[in-house]
Amino acid sequence: MLGLLDLHPSKPNGSGYTQVRCAIHGGDHPSLSIHMARGNWRCFACGEARGDALELYRRAPRRHRHR
Numbered sequence: 001m002l003g004l005l006d007l008h009p010s011k012p013n014g015s016g017y018t019q020v021r022c023a024i025h026g027g028d029h030p031s032l033s034i035h036m037a038r039g040n041w042r043c044f045a046c047g048e049a050r051g052d053a054l055e056l057y058r059r060a061p062r063r064h065r066h067r
């Protein structure tokens with residue numbers, strides 16, 4: 001599911017979380033913290049928005065989706 005989003009994840013930290021540019025609101029800074037293996041995420045810029053991989057995909061605008 002996460003592979004369908006244009007996330008460009010960086011190297012995960014010790015907890016397995018990776019900072020990426022938010023697929024929901026966009027922006028120039030990686031404000032979305034996501035666990036690529038589990039799919040759970042939180043975006044600090046989106047007002048503490050959080051969810052699982054399906055929730056992120058559902059919220060992302062079509063331009064961030066590969067198909």
Ligand SMILES: [Zn+2]
Pocket residue numbers: 022023024025026031032043044045046
């Ligand atoms: Zn966001």
